[in-house]
Amino acid sequence: MKASQGVEWGLHLCMLLAFAEPHQTVDATSLAEYHELPLPYLRKILQALTRAGVLESVAGPTGGYRLARSADQITFLDIFSAVEGDQNAFRCTEIRQKGPTGLDQKCYPAACAIAATVWAAEQAWRDHLAGVSLFDITDGLTALAPPGQHELAITWLTKHTRA
């Protein structure tokens, strides 16, 4: 089981944008350079985050991306779901209904107990991700002893943000 690279990119880039001033945007090219990511594919990730309502996009010469709401209102689950989709990782194909002991479909009113158990575990995972916001991390980072990377990030942002 493997999460896509885009999740890591999305989390780090949203974290970066959380340090920017509200309403200011950063263009995709700058974002790609910041973490040395392939620009064409990164655009897909940014579009997914925009469609999901995590980011806002602004077209035009001074356009770019910014958080769609305040950092404390964006959770890790929001970003994860935006990139990966919200399908369960475990897919029940109802193999219990197959084979020599399989019964007619109407004999299975309740969900497969095995699938239900695994899905409950996935819910625990989602609950944890939903409990952490971008602000929770930025807040923790600024509490670390300088010179921290977040200060470099803020300096970098002053050169790459547009009104």
Added chain:
Amino acid sequence: MKASQGVEWGLHLCMLLAFAEPHQTVDATSLAEYHELPLPYLRKILQALTRAGVLESVAGPTGGYRLARSADQITFLDIFSAVEGDQNAFRCTEIRQKGPTGLDQKCYPAACAIAATVWAAEQAWRDHLAGVSLFDITDGLTALAPPGQHELAITWLTKHTRA
């Protein structure tokens, strides 16, 4: 993010074997027929479960597979890890160290806060899976109103188990 089919197969087949008498084995061909699974690939899954110590294999004409220990000592996590491996789904590639604000590697004594957060969520998921054993499910199934599928399974087992 997607879990492999083998996990579903492993869970259902271990559940089936939990209904068998201790020391009795079921051969791979019968197991494949029970859920209409492709035999050659199923063998790989059974081998993985055996390597991980979830199942025991017996070679020879009356050979086959059986649980390596009692059903209450085998958790969903045991089976999941046996098939999927124990790597984290989220892979941190340390993109924080790359780009214009990247620092020398020795400047990063602590783990990436983003990766740590996601991995903590994965741990919550594992904790949940580790808290459910095969016995927990079989015990719940036999409490359901008959005629239940587990009774058909037990009948089927009497014709496909070997001493």
Added chain:
DNA sequence: GGTAATGTGGATATGATATATCCACATTAT
């Protein structure tokens, strides 16, 4: 000891999906 039935491990083929790229178009500041 021979034979047949089983599991094991390696090699390989196939298919699905993530990753990556490109292009025509819409939007907007200057």
Added chain:
DNA sequence: ATAATGTGGATATATCATATCCACATTACC
């Protein structure tokens, strides 16, 4: 009008899950 930007579709490539086969080791039975 021009240039810089984001959008969406189409497509190529790479990676991994899925699936299959084969030579071999093990063991019950004759």
